[in-house]
Each structure stands twice: as structure tokens, then as C-alpha cells.
Amino acid sequence: MGHLGHRHQARRxxxxxxxxxxxxxxxxxxxxxxxxxxxxxxxxxxxxxxATARDLWIMWLVAAGALYLGALFGSTYARIxxxxxxxxxxxxxxxxxxxxxGPAAAGLTAVVWLTLSLLAYAGRSTLTVGDIxxxxxxxxxxxxxxxxxx
Numbered sequence: 507m508g509h510l511g512h513r514h515q516a517r518r519x520x521x522x523x524x525x526x527x528x529x530x531x532x533x534x535x536x537x538x539x540x541x542x543x544x545x546x547x548x549x550x551x552x553x554x555x556x557a558t559a560r561d562l563w564i565m566w567l568v569a570a571g572a573l574y575l576g577a578l579f580g581s582t583y584a585r586i587x588x589x590x591x592x593x594x595x596x597x598x599x600x601x602x603x604x605x606x607x608g609p610a611a612a613g614l615t616a617v618v619w620l621t622l623s624l625l626a627y628a629g630r631s632t633l634t635v636g637d638i639x640x641x642x643x644x645x646x647x648x649x650x651x652x653x654x655x656x
Contacts, residue, residue, distance in 0.1 A: 540599055540618060543611050547602025570595070577626035588626055592619040 531537065544566070548559040557565075570591050576584025596619070600612035 510647065536614065536618065539611055540595075540615050542597040543602035543604075543608075544595060545602070547598040550602065566591075566595075572624060574622065577623075588623065592616075629651070637650060 517617050545559065545563055548566075552559045552562060570588075573587040573591055577588045592615075596612045596615045599615045600608040603611035621639050
């Protein structure tokens with residue numbers, strides 16, 4: 507079985523595990539309308555760089571995921587980063603889309619990004635990473651040992 511045969515089999519196993527809705531989200535036309543132009547943009551603009559288009563694609567996925575997660579937890583910096591990477595994604599999708607489809611692809615990107623942003627900007631989390639780290643670092647200062655031997 508060739509490379510594409512294995513890929514198709516893996517997709518069918520994944521689709522069976524996720525269900526039809528999950529498969530539509532991860533591999534449907536909306537996702538491809540954003541990710542395909544983004545990847546085309548990266549493919550076109552990485553010539554001469556030590557990092558490949560695939561390297562940058564993975565980095566984009568990691569950065570977007572980390573910023574979204576941070577935004578969900580209420581990080582102001584992650585929320586700013588989420589907005590910035592969304593704008594940059596829209597520009598890259600517009601530039602990487604097939605001729606004549608850039609406005610539609612960028613518009614779709616904006617709709618999806620704004621929909622995801624509803625949760626990211628919905629409210630203020632009561633606990634942020636900034637609150638957790640200092641409390642862990644200063645645990646000794648917070649919980650002094652009381653000497654009751656005298």
C-alpha cells in the first residue's frame with residue numbers, strides 16, 4: 507500500500523473515533539479553506555530559510571494553540587498574542603489563497619477566529635499562570651514552620 511493509502515486508512519480510523527462532526531472540524535472544507543492557503547503562503551515564502559514551510563507550519567500551530575490556551579486562562583499577553591496571530595493568519599491566508607479567492611478566504615478566517623475568540627475573551631479567569639508561579643516560588647515565605655518546642 508502506498509503512502510496515500512496509509513494516509514487514507516489513518517484518516518478513516520481518526521474519523522471513526524471522532525465522529526462525523528469531529529472529522530468535519532479537523533478535515534472539513536472550512537478548515538481546508540484556511541489551512542491550505544496558509545500552507546501555500548508558507549511554501550511560497552520560505553525559500554532560502556533554514557526552516558522549512560513544514561517547520562513554520564508546526565510552529566504556527568503550536569504558537570496559536572498556546573496563545574489560545576493562555577487566552578482562555580485569562581492571560582492579557584496571550585489575548586494580545588491571540589489577536590495578533592489571528593491578524594497575521596488572515597493576511598497570510600489572503601496572500602496564499604488561489605487567485606480571486608483571497609477576500610473570501612480571509613473573511614472566513616476572520617469569522618472562525620472571532621468565533622473562537624468568544625471564549626478567549628469571554629471573561630476574566632479567577633486564576634492565571636501569573637498568580638500560580640509566584641505562589642509556588644514563595645511557598646516557604648507563605649508557610650513558615652512554627653517552632654513550638656519552648
